[in-house]
Amino acid sequence: MNPAASIDGNTYLNDTSSLVDRILERHLPADQTPPTTLHQAMRYSVMAGGKRLRPGLALAVFEYAGGDGKKAPDTIHKAMAALEMVHTYSLIHDDLPCMDDDDLRRGRPTCHKQFNEAVAVLAGDALHVLAFDLMAQTGSNRAVLELAEAVSTGGMLGGQIADVEAEGREVSYEEIKSIHTRKTGALIRGAVRIGAILADANEELLARLTVYGERIGLAFQVIDDILDIEGDEKLLGKEVGSDSKNQKATYPAVIGLEKSHDEARRLINEGLAVFADEEDHVLKFLARYIGQRAY
Amino acid sequence: MNPAASIDGNTYLNDTSSLVDRILERHLPADQTPPTTLHQAMRYSVMAGGKRLRPGLALAVFEYAGGDGKKAPDTIHKAMAALEMVHTYSLIHDDLPCMDDDDLRRGRPTCHKQFNEAVAVLAGDALHVLAFDLMAQTGSNRAVLELAEAVSTGGMLGGQIADVEAEGREVSYEEIKSIHTRKTGALIRGAVRIGAILADANEELLARLTVYGERIGLAFQVIDDILDIEGDEKLLGKEVGSDSKNQKATYPAVIGLEKSHDEARRLINEGLAVFADEEDHVLKFLARYIGQRAY
Numbered sequence: 001m002n003p004a005a006s007i008d009g010n011t012y013l014n015d016t017s018s019l020v021d022r023i024l025e026r027h028l029p030a031d032q033t034p035p036t037t038l039h040q041a042m043r044y045s046v047m048a049g050g051k052r053l054r055p056g057l058a059l060a061v062f063e064y065a066g067g068d069g070k071k072a073p074d075t076i077h078k079a080m081a082a083l084e085m086v087h088t089y090s091l092i093h094d095d096l097p098c099m100d101d102d103d104l105r106r107g108r109p110t111c112h113k114q115f116n117e118a119v120a121v122l123a124g125d126a127l128h129v130l131a132f133d134l135m136a137q138t139g140s141n142r143a144v145l146e147l148a149e150a151v152s153t154g155g156m157l158g159g160q161i162a163d164v165e166a167e168g169r170e171v172s173y174e175e176i177k178s179i180h181t182r183k184t185g186a187l188i189r190g191a192v193r194i195g196a197i198l199a200d201a202n203e204e205l206l207a208r209l210t211v212y213g214e215r216i217g218l219a220f221q222v223i224d225d226i227l228d229i230e231g232d233e234k235l236l237g238k239e240v241g242s243d244s245k246n247q248k249a250t251y252p253a254v255i256g257l258e259k260s261h262d263e264a265r266r267l268i269n270e271g272l273a274v275f276a277d278e279e280d281h282v283l284k285f286l287a288r289y290i291g292q293r294a295y
Numbered sequence: 296m297n298p299a300a301s302i303d304g305n306t307y308l309n310d311t312s313s314l315v316d317r318i319l320e321r322h323l324p325a326d327q328t329p330p331t332t333l334h335q336a337m338r339y340s341v342m343a344g345g346k347r348l349r350p351g352l353a354l355a356v357f358e359y360a361g362g363d364g365k366k367a368p369d370t371i372h373k374a375m376a377a378l379e380m381v382h383t384y385s386l387i388h389d390d391l392p393c394m395d396d397d398d399l400r401r402g403r404p405t406c407h408k409q410f411n412e413a414v415a416v417l418a419g420d421a422l423h424v425l426a427f428d429l430m431a432q433t434g435s436n437r438a439v440l441e442l443a444e445a446v447s448t449g450g451m452l453g454g455q456i457a458d459v460e461a462e463g464r465e466v467s468y469e470e471i472k473s474i475h476t477r478k479t480g481a482l483i484r485g486a487v488r489i490g491a492i493l494a495d496a497n498e499e500l501l502a503r504l505t506v507y508g509e510r511i512g513l514a515f516q517v518i519d520d521i522l523d524i525e526g527d528e529k530l531l532g533k534e535v536g537s538d539s540k541n542q543k544a545t546y547p548a549v550i551g552l553e554k555s556h557d558e559a560r561r562l563i564n565e566g567l568a569v570f571a572d573e574e575d576h577v578l579k580f581l582a583r584y585i586g587q588r589a590y
Contacts, residue, residue: 035453037460042448093420098412117393118459121416125388125423126448132427133443136436144439148428153337153421158330164413165332 009289012282013056020052020080027081027134041115041123042130046088048106053220053290054087054187055080058195060282061209067199075138076198082131083191086151089127090187092120094160100246107237135194143194150190159183166249176254180221181214188217208274215271216287222264223293225250229257235295264291304584307577308351315347315375322376322429336410336418337425341383343401348515348585349382349482350375353490355577356504362494370433371493377426378486381446384422385455385482387415394459395541402532430489438489445485454478461544471549475516476509483512503569510566511582517559518588520545524552530590559586 024046031040062076063069069076095102095110096117102110112120135144149155159182166179192213196206227236228243229252243250251260268291272284319341326335357371358364364371390397390405391412397405407415430439444450454477461474487508491501522531523538524547538545546555563586567579 029448035448035456035460038448038452038456093416096413096416098416118391119456121388121391121393122452122456124420126452128420128423129427129443129446129452130448132424133440133447136431136439136443139436141431141434141436141439144431144436145428148424148431151424152428153324153330153333153425157333157417157421157424161330161333161414161417165330 009282009285009287010293012060012285013051013053013289016056016059017049017052019059020055020084021047023055023077023081024084027078027130037115037119038123038126041111041119042126044114045092045105045111045123046085046127048108050084050088050106052084054083054191057188057213057286058083058191058198060286061192061195062199064281064283065196065199065201065205065209067195075140076195078134078137079143079194079198082134082147083187083194085127085134086131086147087187089124089131090151090156090160092124092127096120099160099164100242102238102242104238138198140198142197146190146194146197150186155182155186155190156184159186163249168247169249171249171254173254176249176251177218179249180225180251181218184221184224185214185217188220189213192217212271212274212283212287215267215274216290219264219267219271219287220290222251222260222267223290225252226257226260226264227293227295231295237295304577304580304582305588307355307580308346308348308584311351311354312344312347314354315350315379316342318350318372318376319379322373322425332410332414333418333421336406336414337421339409340387340400340406340418341380341422343403345379345401347379349378349486352483352508352581353378353486353493355581356487356490357494359576359578360491360494360496360500360504362490370435371490373429373432374438374489374493377429377442378482378489380422380429381426381442382482384419384426385446385451387419387422389455391415394455397533397537399533433493435493437492441485441489441492445481450477450481450485451479454481458544463542464544466544466549468549471544471546472513474544475520475546476513479516479519480509480512483515484508487512507566507569507578507582510562511585514559514562514566514582515585517546517555517562518585520547521552521555521559522588522590526590532590 028043028046029039031043033039058080059076067076091105092111094100095105096112103113104110111123132144132147135147151157159179162179163183189210192209193206196209201209225243228240231240233240251263268287271287275284323338323341324334326338328334353375354371362371386400387406389395390400391407398408399405406418427439427442430442446452454474457474458478484505487504488501491504496504520538523535526535528535546558563582566582570579
């Protein structure tokens with residue numbers, strides 16, 4: 001977790017992902033504990049890997065903002081688990097036949113394919129409530145409210161429904177920006193803010209970090225759109241071309257591929273500008289990683 | 296809200312339901328606020344009426360335990376809204392085609408019938424997170440943890456999956472008791488405990504009220520099973536006979552109709568026994584109402 005030891009954002013995420021996995025392992029119900037089907041499905045989807053970007057970001061922000069993980073590791077660890085669980089819940093529901101109808105996620109059958117739809121709906125619900133349980137266990141009411149805001153109809157859920165409703169029709173630049181800001185940006189912004197809040201960051205620092213979270217959060221989804229065209233299926237662990245097949249509203253569909261690259265670059269630079277005169281550190285590495293990721 | 300003015304539990308719930316409706320009205324997003332479809336679906340399902348038992352119980356317990364609703368009405372009111380919203384979310388997801396596949400709820404088309412499945416999944420999710428948002432706004436971390444426990448895989452969600460998995464096969468008395476205790480009992484127990492916690496009840500009183508909540512919570516579902524056989528479709532606002540059609544595990548299916556009546560009576564009496572030597576009051580009225588309800 002020593003920032004100096006992290007050559008780049010990818011290395012940092014790889015380094016923290018095993019910590020994140022251990023934390024998740026600890027806070028997920030055992031799959032032998034009834035209701036076993038539900039607990040198996042929760043574990044199946046949460047432990048399928050993934051970048052662990054949201055918990056990684058929350059930890060990096062927590063440490064950047066002076067939070068002492070050694071004094072109360074449980075606090076930030078529980079928040080990290082909550083963020084990954086709420087993210088996974090959103091993926092499970094998003095993959096359902098009535099939503100994006102995806103068969104593959106992180107290289108494996110999606111939850112409803114591996115189990116069934118009823119189990120997938122309930123496993124998503126179960127991760128949703130467990131996330132709030134864990135966040136409340138940090139003892140920070142503000143962190144709970146922050147998580148709620150991030151995944152509310154003003155945030156992630158509003159983005160998800162707008163995304164579904166935009167399928168097959170022409171959308172404007174302002175619309176796609178609003179969809180992506182909410183669908184993906186809101187939880188990444190929330191992860192950053194929760195890390196800062198748990199570190200007792202002052203309001204000025206919180207406001208600056210919020211700008212960072214917003215820019216890289218939106219950039220992340222713009223690049224997701226780009227990778228659905230230019231990406232490598234094997235690296236991504238999911239089909240490419242599905243956005244265009246499903247007539248999804250994407251940045252490349254609205255402003256073209258080249259301008260989407262420009263937009264992602266601009267957003268990453270705006271995120272980096274928050275730390276203008278500072279020496280390199282993990283939050284800068286992570287922003288650059290998001291700008292350059294191939295999966 | 297004067298207990299003496301309440302002749303019986305039904306009257307009390309009728310009296311409080313308009314208060315509950317006003318509270319819900321205040322805390323639901325306006326349906327003209329985007330995402331409009333989602334907000335419309337949330338309002339459609341939450342404002343469809345219903346007994347408002349959980350918020351009514353929470354308020355009655357809060358007042359019984361000495362909570363001062365005039366000093367901080369917002370606290371108990373937000374908790375009441377949260378309880379009804381989390382209940383409605385569970386109904387919306389429970390009605391989905393992949394779950395109970397119900398077309399009618401409270402005399403109106405179910406959420407996925409009125410809108411569509413994607414909207415129903417997300418509207419349920421949105422009520423789920425809004426409930427935690429409101430509960431966190433009470434400022435009581437303990438109330439948030441209590442709500443999480445009630446609707447977790449150890450509670451309501453565990454009961455829902457067990458209920459789905461028990462369809463079409465023989466279940467034991469112990470099993471059906473465990474399913475109902477979790478599926479319906481856990482949230483009613485939670486409503487009682489949250490009312491007590493927000494009133495700063497001492498642990499002895501909380502423990503006694505918990506017994507009350509557990510008994511009437513389980514009785515409520517036993518009577519629900521009975522009404523699916525003996526009830527009046529018009530009063531219930533839903534089809535009767537659906538449990539047997541769907542080969543659901545129910546008390547009458549496991550122990551017969553007569554013994555189910557006995558069981559409900561016994562549970563109500565055990566709930567009433569918590570207040571053995573006390574004069575009549577709202578919590579006793581509510582227990583008796585649950586024991587005698589016709590819808």
